Amino acid sequence: MIKLRQNGGWICSLSPRLPNHQIVFTCLLGMILLVTACTAAPPSRFDQAQQDSTSRGATSVVKESQAGGSFNRYFPEAGSGYQKVYSQEKKGFAEAKLKQDGKEVALMAISDTLNNPSAVNKFKNSTETIAGYPAVNQGKTATAILVGNRFQVKVLSRDPSFTASDREAWLAKFDLNGLSQLK
């Protein structure tokens, strides 16, 4: 047996009966594979999303979705120690931070589920309602309602002092009926 040791401890074992050119070829092939394996990024749980979202015609936002700016008027008023600071406004999406005495305690958002239709699924088995709209708790920090079967209104805690019942209370403060009329 011939043992060849490469830098980094890679060992290939070959039978002495192989002709020289075949040994060279086998080792070269091994090195190419090794180099390729070392330069490629390790597989990630997000590879599929990366591949799908960069395929031809992929889009995260559809043109039929509402302009983010059209959502602003339905957000609740702040006041009594709270401040509302708008943070993102993109097609089909608007988001504001809710601060209490300058500290961020929650995020409030309205999104058009035309851009992410699977978001509606979680409401199908919902037995709870807030202000008459189907509601779900999602994960540890979010409560969401579905308005007009299309617009998702969500409040997310950003501080432990802001509880699930605070989220419910703030969700009910949105102009939900106004939003349900938005076409």
Place this chain on the structure above:
Amino acid sequence: MSKPIFELVDNLPTNNMTVMMLKSLDFVIPGQWNNLVGFENTIREVTAETDQEMIQQIGDRAIWLYNDKSQGYQKAMWLYQTVDSADSALGTAALANKVGNKIPLVGGLLTKVTPNPDKAQALDLCIKLVVELVAFCQINGIPGDSIGDFVTSLADYSGESLMRMAALICVDGLIPLGPDFILKAQSTLNNTSPKELGSNSTFKQVQELIPGNNTNSQLSFIGESFDSVKGWMSNFVEDRNLTPNAIFGKFQGFLEFSENKLDYVAAFLDMTTNYYEHTGTQTLARRLIERAVAEI
């Protein structure tokens, strides 16, 4: 094709020149910046979610949003990457020369570094500021020339975004230009012709995304932006009693340099760090994840 956002966040360094420099600036905004790296880590930190299915959904949606060019996130990333002109080889060489915990700024390292003339440095400061404004507008979805909205939101800057501004003021303002860096920058802008701006290397790299139809109107936009932000910058400096000496003192925690080489410190850091790209990647990841978790 640009790199996937999750790779960019996963590959953020945990200990290089940029990170050492930013850590040394902690005294400016104590506790505001921790070097958050890794895409999944960022999801957990931003959303406090631990459920694997939720993390997957949030990450997937964030990736879709980033890869949709119409959403502006990639333009912002390009701006943050392009305005930094770090020479990574020099950074690596500097780290290799470390003695104990410090990099001695002597000999071979210095021969590769040339301090910028004041005028070029002042223009760099102004252009970087405008890059922040334009990137902010791209990320937040407001028109690209919304100077007023940007100035209002500076009051709300925190975490890595505030660290980026702190580093801009310290490393591209106070250190190379001195305590009156705001006046110097303004007078430089007033004495710069569109032609001179057009030949500035930093400007040339990002010119296509600076609002304005030609170099003349871009120069006006840069001037107007600087004028609107100078009050915020001067308050930032005054509130914290920031001086070049105080900053040099903190830099001595990781760099070793003599009094007569102060000029070289700014140039060396300029060449070996990419703090706009580093913290800009962190800002983008945060905004994408905040939107993704609200949309899923």
